[in-house]
Amino acid sequence: MTQAQAKYLKDYTAPRFTITHLDLSFTLEGKETQVVAKSQVVRLDSTATCLILDGDEMKILSVKINGEDVSYKQGLTNLSIDTQLDEFQLEIVTQLDPEANLSLEGLYMSDGAYCTQCEAEGFRRITYFLDRPDVLAIYTVRIEADKTAFPYLLSNGNPIEKGSLDGDRHFAKWHDPFPKPAYLFALVAGDFDLLEDEFITRSNRAVKLQVFVDKGNLNKAHHAIASLKKSMAWDESRFNLEYDLDIYMIVAVDFFNMGAMENKGLNVFNTKYVLADTSSATDEDYHGIEAVVGHEYFHNWTGNRVTCRDWFQLSLKEGLTVFRDQEFSSDLGSRAVNRIHAIKVIKNQQFAEDSGPMSHPIRPESVIEMNNFYTVTVYNKGAEVIRMLHTLLGEQKFQAGMQLYFQRHDGQAVTCDDFVAAMQDASGVDLVQFKLWYSQSGTPVVTVEEDYDEVNACYRLTIKQTTPESAEQKDKQALHIPFDLELLSGQGESMLSAVIDVKQASQEFIFNDITEKPVPSLLQNFSAPVKLVFDYSIEQLVHLMRFASSEVARWEASVTLVSQSIWDNVANLQLNQAMHVDPRVVDAYRGVLLSPSLDLALVAEIFTLPSVSALIEQAESVELDALGTARDYVAEEIATACEDELVTRYRELAGVDNAAARALKNTCLFLLQKVSDEYQEYAEDQYVQAANMTDSLGALQALNGEASSVRTRLMADYESKWKSTPLVMDKWLTLHATCGDDKCLETLVALTDHESFSYSNPNRVRSLVGAFAAGNLIQFHDIEGKGYDFLTDAIIKLNKVNPQVAARIITPLIQFKKFDSSRQAMMKASLERILGLPDLSKDLYEKVSKALGL
Structure with a gap:
């Protein structure tokens, strides 16, 4: 090399x-x-x-x-x-x-x-x-x-x-x-087929809008052009930014390594983020198109008019623009649900990257292949750093900082330091310590201890922060952490709500006139990308699920509650003891399902148990088989205990035509499959009667836990109906890739020869190989190592065809440190096989060599 x-x-x-x-x-x-x-x-x-x-x-x-x-x-x-x-x-x-x-x-x-x-x-x-x-x-x-x-x-x-x-x-x-x-x-x-429209800017200029799509897909471009118009109007109203050319074009192509690209005035998009109609695209697809169209449009100022001096500054444009597209989605939709989706990316993917061999700051210090740093750290953790700035400064001062940034640097290539300097100068807030977020890698661990003095009505929090050593950085410094909290009374009333500045390795905060011991809601809205350690009791978590002012905090409490139950049962299995779920956990979930006031989409999020990858990130080491068994058990117990309520909710929502209702309805259907096979009939009826792709796919996902004659029949029908529509067949490939059946891998090997799959198309590879390795961890980490062999064989093929895609799907293979010695040995052997390729690409060499400690 x-x-x-x-x-x-x-x-x-x-x-x-x-x-x-x-x-x-x-x-x-x-x-x-x-x-x-x-x-x-x-x-x-x-x-x-x-x-x-x-x-x-x-x-x-x-x-x-x-x-x-x-x-x-x-x-x-x-x-x-x-x-x-x-x-x-x-x-x-x-x-x-x-x-x-x-x-x-x-x-x-x-x-x-x-x-x-x-x-x-x-x-x-x-x-x-x-x-x-x-x-x-x-x-x-x-x-x-x-x-x-x-x-x-x-x-x-x-x-x-x-x-x-x-x-x-x-x-x-x-x-x-x-x-x-x-x-x-x-x-x-x-x-191409061409869809045209027009946007009138605030200065009364007419901008021609054009979306180019493959022949026959014109009817699927309307949502993209509507999303573009919303993006342009939002950027004018929220950020005071107007488009600057006479024309704005989007072209959808099927062969594309990324989601989209913000080329000035001519955005090239992956078809996945343009084409949509209700028969072929899900509610999630519609949301994704709106977000990505927004993201690329917002780059016109944060990336194009002001660009990055060098590629180490990539988060200057990407972290900032991800924050902007998240705010766009939140202003147009459910702020809580959009925030939850962003948090999941950090906890499920970015934390894993931080603890793995490719750990790097949002502004990396070194690189072999630049394409390897289009990562969740640079993008999504980068967005969290911008969000922390927004939290510290507030909307008015943050916007003043943005305006100063553009005044100083329009038409220039600048650095992350230039951006922070504009924020500091416009706001008058000292951000010197805060800048460490740009240069320090790893996930800080924030440990909180509480003490209540009843006599003096004084509540004390001791907050300690540590960041684990990483290969490239041994000495970690204390970071400036905006720590959002709320103190709740026993009756669920808010006694105090504040954002405190945590700046020291250990810091004490005293709150006076607290007339009873409160239940603390800590790190509300995930106010910093850190791991929180606090010894919550079941009673406290149930209280937060009922009364926290923040809907995100209610969801976080549910995640902590069910995660504790899963880990308790992992311990039971390891001790050869019977598994069980505390009745208070079940009651808390039943209460959420019965609540008449909660947003339906939020209820769906609460009833979506933490993924295996999210659970793995909660532990130092993992006994994977026990974790999978315990997670399935807890899900079945909650579903069985809430069976009547799930059925009632499902029937109530069957005819409701909105995304939130569909989200909860399909979550109920998924959980009912864990109760009894008789509910397969519900899934089949929904599939047959579905008037949109969300419900069609929801039915198939509900049946995807294991093989059944119903699933086989419906999957064949889906294939017959959509075999000529590649994007829709991608969903079919992913269903196969994420199936819980033990013959999943055997099916995937056969599907690599299917007419709907091709190693030359990144969308196909991500839908089958990538979805399996990243989204079906129990099967991927099969104790015989067949999952590792399947991914390794695919990566070796891609090394010659498209090394950029190969390097992106290898991630699950390089994150081996939390698994048992047998699995670690097999994963390392796979990496050694890749390293031995005579024509190994720089993209793969960088990741494999770092994983093996070379």
């Missing part, structure tokens, strides 16, 4: 040359596509005498400076040109083969359409260039192609010219007036 050289944040140096303008001309001719790049180069460092450009997998046809051929040196991944000039025009002509580009980076083909993906370092596969985010240029792009096959020729910015050419060819020209780094460049050429 001679190429696997780490890069370090500390080694950053400013560019010695920059490029102010770039004229690109594409002649799209399949395997012999030609690109002419004319760059206006300016020398920034007077001592620089060699211009070194990034480039990969291209054929050079010519290199000229100011119209004259020049000598150059072509390396494996760069092009070097000696020069003494301060300013000059550099023209490079390259030839590409988009059809052979299976990595889906640079310029490639997606179902017959030309498409680009340049973030993080894909532009260097299109032409030789200073492919770094702190080189911002103004782009003019001309595209030429066959008119019949490629009637739409799209790029960034505004359209300025188009016309016909000889030989049934045509061209289009685009100009983007805003300087941008190369990673934001986009080109799409193809034949």
Whole structure:
């Protein structure tokens, strides 16, 4: 692995040359596509005498400076040109083969359409260039192609010219007036269905909106364009930000490594986050489309107009924009349920990343392959850090900080420090200690002890914080933690609500005039991404479930309550004792189900027991078989005890047409399957009568716990109905991947030869292989190691086809430290097999070598 050289944040140096303008001309001719790049180069460092450009997998046809051929040196991944000039025009002509580009980076083909993906370092596969985010240029792009096959020729910015050419060819020209780094460049050429609309900005400008989708899918684009209009209006009202071009385009493609990409004015989307109608998309799909459309639109300012200086600053744009899209979803929908979904990502996935071999701060210190740092830490923990800032400053000061940030840095490539400085200067709040969240890795553990002095009506909390050592950071410092709490009386009344600043390793907080011992609701709304340790009793948790002012706190109390019950039964199994569930736990759940005032979607969240992955993150080590048995037992006990209430609720909600009602109805149906096989009839009836995909899929998910003749029959019907619709078949693949039946893996091996599956399409791989490894942990960690072999074989295939996808689905295999020695040995053996590949990609090498401690 001679190429696997780490890069370090500390080694950053400013560019010695920059490029102010770039004229690109594409002649799209399949395997012999030609690109002419004319760059206006300016020398920034007077001592620089060699211009070194990034480039990969291209054929050079010519290199000229100011119209004259020049000598150059072509390396494996760069092009070097000696020069003494301060300013000059550099023209490079390259030839590409988009059809052979299976990595889906640079310029490639997606179902017959030309498409680009340049973030993080894909532009260097299109032409030789200073492919770094702190080189911002103004782009003019001309595209030429066959008119019949490629009637739409799209790029960034505004359209300025188009016309016909000889030989049934045509061209289009685009100009983007805003300087941008190369990673934001986009080109799409193809034949699509087009849905158009218009948005009138607050300054009364008309912006043309266009959504391009594959032929025949026009009816599935309406939700995406409606979500775009909502996003534009929300950003104006909440953040005072207006769109800046005359046109905004979204193109949906099926072959795409990511969810979507915020290229200036031309967003390229995975079809998963564009196409939706009620027959083929679930309520969750509709929500996901709205959130991702919002996310990419919000990047127009937080990522495009102000971008990151280097890739170590990725959270500058991603953490901030995830926070913004979370707020968008919360303002438009249920704030509590949206917050719960965000918390689950942190507790189920990010905490695991923090405790694994790929642990890193939200601003990493080093990297081998940049694609490996598009992580839940950078994105989702990054968003939690922004949320903490919002909590500390409040909405008004936070918005003042945002405005100062844009005033200072519009059109610039900046750092996380620049963002925090704007927040500090606008608010007057000292954020020096807070900045440690950007540079310190790992999940802090916050331990709380309480003491109540009845005589003096004084309640005392002692709060201690520690962050475990990690491979790259031994010495951890105390962080600034905004700690939201509420104290409840015995009657459920709020005695005190406050956000306190925890800044020391150990800190005492005293609350006076507390007339009775309260029940504390701690770290409300998950006010910081930490693990909370507090010795809650069953009575206290039940009290919080009933009376906490925060709906999120009620849900958190339910998670803690049922988790305690599951772990108690793990201990019972290990001691060969009978399992049982405390009646108070059952009563608490029954009370939630019977409550007439609780949001139905919140009730559904409370009745969705913690996943196996979430439970694993609650323990230092895990006996997986006992954990799976105990979790199933507790679920069955709660379902059986609440059978009558579940049936009543299910029947009440059967005809209610809204997402919250469907969420609870399908949760009830899922739990009823644990009570008796007779409820399979309910699931079959729902599937047959379903008027939407949410209910169809809900029925199948309810039956997915084990094999049955009903499940087999309905899965076959689903396949027959949707076999020509890849996105809908992805759901079918995932159902197979997450089935609890012991023959699950045998089925998956066979499905890799199914016509609906392909290793060349990331959506298919994620739906089958990725869903199995990350979402079916009991089967994946089968004691014989067959799950590890299945994932390893898939990764070896993907190493050649698409190493970026391979590196993303390997995560469950590298997180082996919490399992027993036998499973650890098998997982390490799988990693050794991958490490031994003669052509191992940098993407995989980085993760495997760190996991093995190399």
